[in-house]
Structures are given as structure tokens and as C-alpha cells.
Amino acid sequence: MSVQTPPRLLDLAGQSLLRDQALAVAALEHLPAELFPPLFMQAFFGRHRETLTAMVHAWPFACLPLGGLMQMPQRGTLQATFDGLDILLAQKVRPRRWKLQVLDLRNTNQCFWSMWSGARTQVHPRTRPAAARGSGMRQPAAPLEVLVDLCLSSRIRDRFFPDLIRWAKQREGLLHLCCQTLKIFEVPIKAIKALALVRLDCIQEVEVNCPWSLSALGVFAPYLGQMSNVRRLSLSHIHMPASEAEEWELRISQFTSQFLWLPHLRKLYLESPAFLTGRLDQMLRCLQTCLETLSITNCVLTELDLMHLSLCPNLGQLKDLDLSGVCLTGFNPEPLRALLEDVAATLQHLDLVYCGIRDSHVKAIVPVLSRCRQLRALSLSGNLLSLAALEELLRHTAGLRSLSHELYPPPLESYSAQGVLEPGRLAQVRDALTGILRDLGQPRTIWLSTSPCPRCGQKVFYDVEPILFSCNNPA
Template identity: 40%
Template sequence: MIHQDPSTLLGLAVRSLLRHEALAISALQKLPMVLFPSLFKEAFNSRYMKIITAMVAEWPFSCLPVGALMQDTDVVILQAVLDGVEMLLKQKVHPRRSKLQVLDLRDVSHGFWDVCPRTEHGESSKGTLNKEQTGNGLPRYVLRRVLKVITDFDLRTHLDEQQAYLLQWSQQQKRFVQLCCMKMTIFETPMEIIKMVLNSFQPYYIEELELCTGWTPAALRHFAHCFGQMRNLHKLHLSCIYIYTNKVVNTSEDVEDKCISRFISQISKFKCLQHLSMNGTYFSSEHMKQLFRCLKSPLESLSIDFCEFSQSDLEHLRQCQRLFQLKHLNLFGIELFNASPITFQFLLENVATTLQTLELEDCGIGDSQLSALLPALSQCIHLTRINIYDNVISMSVLKDLLKSLADMSKVTEEFYPAPLECYDDLGYVLVNKFAKVCPDLLNTLRVKRQPKAIYFATNICHKCLQRCVFDGKTRLCHCWP
């Protein structure tokens, strides 16, 4: 006897049922729970809108992670899903079958669709959102039982069709629906749009915020109130904010200074903040000092890329106790060592017991600075990744670095610059020299341990935008035959 694959039989049964729309809808109340995910996915992919609506209203699990199935913006699909929610909400008597509590519209992979959901006691599968979103500490008025609609929001210069539809629908259903945004990106968005969106979402629920804007200080001041309400922020990314003022009393510069200070002061309200990154963001030294003093929780990661950074800013970093438990430190494209490296050495010593990844690419590190940092680096025994690409280091000092890191068995990724001796007086790569010295450097490390992934690389070629890399074998940039 020939046995067919059960999944094939299930697929045939699902497709056969969908071909009879009225029958499929009428059968939902008697359909086994285990068949709901397969039937919903097929109806979703084949765009059976009426069946989608009916299935949402009858959904037998606590969470429906429909966002994982939505590849592109699709207002028609969204409307069908929300129509099902509305049908559920309009029932005078709560349907016996439906247990829907959370509608997840986030475009993230979800294990719910890859496993067979558990049916005991109507519990959702391991991959569904089991955790109650309204935890302790929320205002009393949001603790009433409502259906939560969870999404991420990417705000640009205007709302797209799907965003506008969701906001309009949520306003109509606001008595029964709690709209929760977990991750929000604000990119050159007009203030009136931001306020309208945050009135719908309640900033309290936002856990990740990326703010990329060229706002004036006055605009930052207007945003400060909304910003300060994001009490659950775990990740904050500030990008392309260029504000630099010299404080002069009773002038417009003084007014701007107060606007920026008000914006930065809101960070003191973020007691859950763990990850802070700044990219192309320029504040005055006084404002940087204020920012680090406003931190109220220990940071897990700090990333500062292409920012104007002074020696006094580095001193603020060293003195900030909220950075003493850092696991990840990324300083990219910052001239750290125009003055003494002692300040940064102290910072490394403060985070030595927790630091796991260290990125110091293109930070103006030379021989003397790196030599001064070696004692502090050797204390970072939990390092798993180190990157010092695009710094000017000689062969002898690079060997000293490798020797100091030789006992670090947890390191899995290492990125080192090609030594200074691999360039001619005009800065061009001497490929023969590069191919010769890199194996010697690698052997220096292999005396103590076998590196898992190690790379020695030249600066990026201005013509082909590639590097010459040695990772056990030499690979030249595209400009070389």
C-alpha cells in the first residue's frame, strides 16, 4: 500500500475546503483547532477575504500573528483581518470558540506558523504572544480587558495607505481595542503627524525608537513631551541630529540651548533603557554631559558612530556609572585619541568584567595609544569580538596586541588592520608585503590558541571600495589581477 505524506493530505483537504467558501465558513465552529493555522495560511495566501474575516472572528488561540504572513503593504488583507476583529467585538455574547486577545501585525518571523499549536485548554502555541502586554505599573485605565493590536510603525513624511487605515479603524474601535506600537521609526516626519499617531498608540508601550531628523531646537522642544512619555523604551537610536550651540545669556542661542536641554532631560524618565546608539548626531559638550548624567539604568550597549566627540565628552563617558556594565561598545569614526588615551583606558577598565564586543574602527588609534591600552584590553576577559580596522598600527605593536589577547578563549571574531609596513609613502598597498606579514601575525596568535574567525585587512580601496583581506589566505581587492 502506498502511504501519502500526511502534510500532503492536509494540504489537499485545506484546498478542497477553501474551494467551497460557504461550506468553509459554516464549518469553522466545528473545525479542530489544529487545522486553523493551515487553513488560515492557505486562505491568506490565496486571498479568500471572506474566509479570513470569518476565521479571525472564530480564532481559537490567544494570539493571531498575522503580520508574519504579510510580505508587503496590503490594505485589502488588513481590512479583511480587521473586519474579523470588528465582527468579534460586536458579538453581544462572547463567542464560545474565539479566545483572541492579541492581534500581532508586526512583520517578524513567528514560530506559531511553523509548529502545530497545542490544543490543551485552548492554550496558544509556544510561538504565540503569551506574555500579558499590560504589566504591572501601567495606568489603571488600561488594565481593563481589551483586545490588543500590536504593530511597528515606520513614520516618513506622510502616512501610507495601510497606516492611515489602521489609525482610522482604531479610533472607531478605541473603546474595545488597545493599539500598541513596540518599535517606532520617525524619519523627517511632520510634528502634526507624530502627535496624531502617538495619540492613537500611547507612547508608554513603545520599546524601541529611532529618531532620524534634522529638526530645529524648537521642534525638539515640541517633541519632548511625547518623547518623555515613552517610559518603556529599551532601545533609543538618535540619527542625523545636528545641534551645536554656544550658550550666550539672553540671546536666541540661549533659547535654543534650553530647547535642546528639555529634549535631553526626558531621557532621565527612561528607567528601562538598555541600548543607546547615536549616528551622525552632534550635540555640544554640555549637552553630551547632560545626556550621560540623565541615564537612569545601566546600559547594555552603547554605539556612537560618526559623531563630533571631544576629550571632555570622553571624560563624561568615563565618569558615567551607568556604563560600567556595558556588554557592547561601538565607537566608529571618532577621533578618540587627539589627547591622552588615559581617559579611554579608565573606561575600558570600568567595563572589563562585562564587555563582550568592542568596535573601535577608524578611531585614529596609533602605536602609542594602542600600547597604552594593552593592559586594560588584557583585562577584558569576556571579549567575543574585537574590531580595530582602519587604525594606523605598526607590525611590532600589532604583535604585542595579539600576544595580550592570546589567552582570551572566548573570542570568536577578530578584525585587525594591516600593519603600517604594508603601505608605501603614498598610502598604496604593497601586496607582496601584505601577503608575507599577515601569516606571521596569525602565527603569533596560534602559539597560544586557534582563532575561529580572524581577519587582517587594508583600508578600503578608493577605486573599488573593497579591502585586501587575509583570513588564512590572501584575497586582494578588485583592482588587483
């Protein structure tokens, strides 16, 4: 027979108070600040909307971390909160009891609420009620800060973000809509006008995944330039319609020039940036900081683009480099070698998946890879390499103590003359690689990725276990 923990007297008192809405609202004027959070939680989960509205109006802390109570705000609860805030925002001067300065709608600050859900009743130092002022002091109302991780998407069924934008627009000037994370998924470019309501200099992370045209990107560009504190930028699937050919150069310049105003950018992800082919130097010249992460994937770059990458002074401290899906087959391997040479001291992750890399590229870069002492992950799957090239890779990287994730393609010797992966050939190759690892004498695990086939692109349904070598006395 299980013994249930009896409810606390505080919880029972809150339940009793909430049964009488008029009494609950009247009691807020004299309720100690320490009792607000537990009562608020009971009103929130019990859907006492009128009481919630009154509690927002009387909230005794500088911040109301509402987002910490829910994965996604419920429409009714959010409206009750807005109603309480409207009472405050309608007043031109602050009442003495008004302490609320920030409404936090992010899914954070759960610690604030968990503190009040237990036996402890002390006030958290970051949410301590503001010091009482003299009885006659009334100050002009400052704009309320609303913190939110903003997601603009036509795929989201919940009406939270549209409701929030609509509410903020109706009260423009009375509040500051601040977000650190901005995500834009599959929305028409006209929806971007909502960013005019946002404090753009608060944004630190931006992810844009929209099938926009270059002209749409040109509309977004001025907003991006105002995000002066952005640290991470991800942009995907911008296309170049032939109907806009006359505007291509202008729109590309509009976008690349915005990097002049991003002095804190550290991580840059560009997925399928076809518009940068042959023009990569325009963006690189505008970089104001040394990047930690550069990902340019699934696009066509010219050999001159790769040369500009190797010469860019803002890439010398890269920790993560991803050029997956950029075909390097016909390129001189020297620019790639030079780029890796520049980042050898800091590089931790290198992804060259499906780059059309051949043995000649491997021969050029392995001496540099052997000096990448911080390297943790190396991915070269999807390329056409011989067993001899893989052996050279394994031997040159044997001294990299931090390298723990290695993903390689099955060597050419694993395939038939028709380009079909043959299990028997692959088994022989695995034995050969195991022998190489044994000769090197260090614990090591490597993976061979076989799906899809790098030659024909067809799916190969063949389960491959990692090639593992371990020893009791590593060198």
C-alpha cells in the first residue's frame, strides 16, 4: 500500500482561496510576495482566467517567467496574461505596487517555479521584489519587455505567435518585443514585416529555411543588418528565378553587405546557396569577425571560390568546417590544403561528405590533417577513395588523440566493375583495415558508410558494423 504525500497547508489554502474568485482578487492587495508564485501556479493549471489577469496586474516581481510553465502557451492562458498586462499598459504612470518589467515567454526559468512548488519559500535573488518606494512616488511607465523565442511559420497550427504579434502591434510603443532566437520557416516575404515590431539588436540566433527568391532575400537583408548582436546565422534554399536575372547582382550585394554590420557573428550555415557561386568573395570581404563555424553545403562552388576561402583572414580560427555536397573533383587540391593549413591549430570537426574527393586530394591534405591536434570528428563518406588512400589517412591521423568519430566510404575495392557494392569484397576490405589498425597499435573505431552508393546514388541496404581495434596497452 503506497503512502501519498499529504498536500501542504499552503496548497490547501490556495485551493480554498481560488474557489471564491472575488475573494481571491481582493486578497491580492495584501498577499505577501512569497505566496504569489504558488498561487499563480494553481490558478494557471486550474485555468482561473480572471484570477490570472488580476495576478499579472499585481505581480510583485520584476519578471514573470510565464514560458517556464508550459511547452507552448495555451491561447486562453495567454489571453488572460495579455488582459492583465493591458491594465498596466493603459496607465501613463506606474502605481506604487507595479513591479513587473519583463514578461518572459521563453521555455526557460523552470527553476523559479520549481523553487515555489516545494517546501522552500525564500525569494530567488534574481526575482526578488523591487524595493518599496515612498508612498507618494509614481514614475512614468517604461516600456514592458516581452522575451520570446520567435518562430514565423505557416506550418505551426498553434496561434501563439500570430496572436503575440497582433497584440504587440496594437500596443506599439508600450512594449519592447525581444527575442534571442528567430526562426523563419515557409512564410511569404510579406510576413517579415512583423520584424519591425521586434528589437532586432536583441537577436543572437537566426535560422531562415524558406524557398525564397533572391528578391525576397533582398527584402529580408535590411532586417538582418540591424541584428547587430547575432552570433549564429543559418540560411537555406534561396533560389534564383530566371525572371529576376537582371536583379541578381543587386540582390546579392544587398545580402552580402549586411555582414558589415554583424560584428559578433561566429557561426555561419549556408545550405544550397546557389547565388554565391562565383561570388563567394563578396561575402567573405564583408565578414567582420573570425568565424568558429563555417558550413557551405550542397551547392556548386568554383575553384576561385575555394581559393578565396583559403585566403580569407576571418577563417583562420575555425573549429567546424563543413563543405558537404560541394564537388571538388576537378579542382586543384592546393586551395583545400591551404585552407586546412590555416585552421590546423583550431579545427575540431571536418565534414567533406560527397565532395567528389579522390586519392589526389587525400595525398595533398593528409600531411596537414596530421597537424590538426584538436580534431575530434572527420567525415569523408560518399567519396571515391582507394584502400591505399584510406590507409594513408589512417596512418597520418593515428597521432590525433582527440579524434573519436571517423566516417569513411567503402574503398573502391569493395565494388564490382559495374559499381555494385559486394559483401564479399567489403569483408576483405574490412579485414585489411582491421589489420592496418592493429599495426598502428592504438585503440580506434572507424565507420564505413555505404548508403547511398557514391557511384550510382542508389540505396544500398547493407548493415555495416564499426571497425574496432582495442588493445590493453595502447601506444
